[in-house]
Amino acid sequence: MADLQNAGRLVAIYPGSFDPLTNGHLDIISRGSRLTDSLVVAVLSNTQKQPLFSVAERLEMIRETTAQMPNVAVDSFSGLLVDYAATRGANIVLRGIRAISDYETELQMALLNRRLWPETETVFLMAGEEFSFISSRMVKEIFKLGGDVSSFVPAIVAERLRAKFGSAE
Ligand code: ADP
Numbered sequence: 183m184a185d186l187q188n189a190g191r192l193v194a195i196y197p198g199s200f201d202p203l204t205n206g207h208l209d210i211i212s213r214g215s216r217l218t219d220s221l222v223v224a225v226l227s228n229t230q231k232q233p234l235f236s237v238a239e240r241l242e243m244i245r246e247t248t249a250q251m252p253n254v255a256v257d258s259f260s261g262l263l264v265d266y267a268a269t270r271g272a273n274i275v276l277r278g279i280r281a282i283s284d285y286e287t288e289l290q291m292a293l294l295n296r297r298l299w300p301e302t303e304t305v306f307l308m309a310g311e312e313f314s315f316i317s318s319r320m321v322k323e324i325f326k327l328g329g330d331v332s333s334f335v336p337a338i339v340a341e342r343l344r345a346k347f348g349s350a351e
Contacts, residue, residue, distance in 0.1 A: 192220075192273065194214055194275070195272045195274070195275055197259070197266075199233070200225050203247060204335050205313050205334055211248060218253070221253060222254075225256075225259075241257075264295055275304040276304075277305070277307075279306045279308055280317070316334045321335055
């Protein structure tokens, strides 16, 4: 049983689209990994109909960026988060909060997940203020309009954006 295996340990799932991973996500991952015994960054594979990067590409970029963090694992999942978390024996869902605008949907999700799975807690972390304005959506828009996104994303993500789409015009 996953619960027994992880008895007394803090195992967290950090779910999201990560399309693509940003320095904001990375800051949350690094803060979360310091607070927990084990952190699974979990790419949700069934939401967006037209992602920029495939799930495999997103996993590869996250794996490469977090390679030096020994208690961070990277995985993908589809279906209900609570079902996936149960298979990983997780007792914490980690989410990041940027501005107050994130609060409403995050609250709704946290309360729904609690109803579906009362044993877990959703834990919210705030990224450093230098990352608080960064979102995957803004990174994609800036890149498409020809802007420089290299200070918003890890180096491998900037490289992959250029390799996949050329320099945006
Ligand atoms: P989703 O696609 O579910 O909105 P994302 O992949 O964009 O999720 O993000 C996953 C989680 O990381 C969410 O909780 C989101 O609020 C959080 N997050 C994303 N960017 C930042 C940031 N710059 N600072 C803090 N939290 C962030």
